Amino acid sequence: MTLKTLMLTTVATLGLAAAAQAQTVGFSQIGSESGWRAAETTLTKQQAQERGIDLKFSDAQQKQENQIAALRTFIAQGVDAILIAPVVATGWDSILEEAKEADIPVVLLDRQVDSDKELYLTAVGSDLVHEGEVAGKWLAEAVGDKSCRVVELQGTTGSSPAIDRKTGFEKGIAGHANIEIVRSQTADFTRSIGKEVMESFLQAENGGADICALYAHNDDMAVGAIQAIKEAGLKPGEDILVVSIDAVPDIFKAMADGEANATVELTPNMAGPAFDALAAYWKDGTVPPKFIQTDSALYTMSDDPAGQYQARKGLGY
């Protein structure tokens, strides 16, 4: 066989394979209100490209009517599946029924809806309580039997991540009487308030000498608090252990500098598990469970934070 024919056959086989597999998936994204969501969009597009899926992307700019219009367009185009990150929980019944009648499976990403579970194939998301629990268990292991006074930076008062991540952390440290949450205040998920609240914690706890660890409901608050700790003349990561949730690039930078200890990932890769479930469904009709929980992976200083930072900083966080 000459080189030319070999190349031709390869190309032909690849072309055939692609033709047999090329699926079209419509993705209705909420918008781009946070860095995390921007990263989710980037990763969904990446995952689709890797699997040779033709992704039709629609940005709803925080409006449900835009999402419903996008879904209707997807149904009219006869896509093979629909991914949607629903902006609100209610009002999806009729459009989901339309999709079901057209035999198009719908997968929910990172948020849930209040509709009948029969109307969608599955939902991919993270368990917020579990995230807090992973953080709590890490701290319990890190301090061992030493007595540890923890300060907590909560998310926005009353928001579900703030409530669930608090509950989860308390679950994680349950049974360790040596660990005690001594101060807990909201810092609204932001860097500047995180810094301000941490400053007052340091004042209130003997200049920080009485604080053994900081638990922040998201990384941004932790990044702000780390600066406050440094300005108080203490070493974050050593004098005060720092554990937070989300795994955004800037916390890996802090970890690489030895200023943060651990973070729990809220993965923006919701599309990966969704595409896996869809592939199985298309292949032989395997129906996935109604909720696919993503990994809440724990990253510590020993997980190459510098490398993680490089890998993540381009994702649009």
Add this chain to the structure above:
Amino acid sequence: MKRALRRVAPQLMTLIVLAALVSWFFPSFLQIDLSDGRLVGPVIDIVKRGAPVAILAVGMTLVVATGGIDLSVGTVMAITGAVAASALVSGWGVPVALLLACGAGLTAGVWNGALVAVLGIQPIVATLILMTAGRGIAQLITEGRILTFSDTGFAFLGSGSLMGIPVPALLWVLTGVLVALLMRRTALGLLVESVGINQRASALAGVNARGLIIVVYMASGLCAALAGIIATADIRGADANNAGLWLELDAILAVVIGGNSLLGGRFSIAASVLGAMIIQTIDTGILLAGFPSEYNLVIKAVLVLAILMIQSPHLASEWALIRMQIARRRAARGQEG
């Protein structure tokens, strides 16, 4: 001097009462230590943390004195912070970043001033436009991310200290003193007040009312730029979504607690910055006292209400009336006996 002190007496009294109240919950409130050559303590935190609102309040006082209001200052903070951070990230250096940020603040001021003075749009509506649209501009500059920089020279403006005193505290005191001197050592303050009391009459008397209003909004924009620079330098990053969020309301509250009328006219910059310190003392005090976070806003509301009620002129005259009646009754009783 004596008259100036009498003007700010209610604000000073409020601060003293608040300090006593917080000390009751947190005994070491007034304690100040020296560590690593810088002063540390809750009071130092308050004068540092209160810097953005105090500086905003300086500009806001001038705008309010002309009978206007500037709702856009919080958003202008986000824009100027984003401009400064992106200049730093692009490697243009600190002086360029500062110049660009101040330029952005002045531009925002010209825009607001032109809408109010030239087109005659009501100030609350005119500045509402930039308040809502401006955050989008800031997000476009940062591309929706938190722009993080590591320039220590710029960070010095937010978290450094000179002779033990935090730089932000020095900046707001300096801003307040400079603007107050400019207003009171020249006729400028008087002209601003006259425009606030009756714009048409001042214009007829030969005051360039239109120009003065634009300049006042530019001053407010410049103050917002300075506040934005401090907030950005403080966290070493520009957070377009959250920088300066709702701070315009705190600035207006500071002006009101400072006893300035929102209808325009007489103003006191010293009273406004003291108002900003009162707000920050409440905020920091709540954090130090360690109440659950659900109570923060309620406690703040109750305290603010109490402060404004004590300052209310109606209540003051009622109180004087009651006291007079009691005195009269006592005198009458004395005569009977």
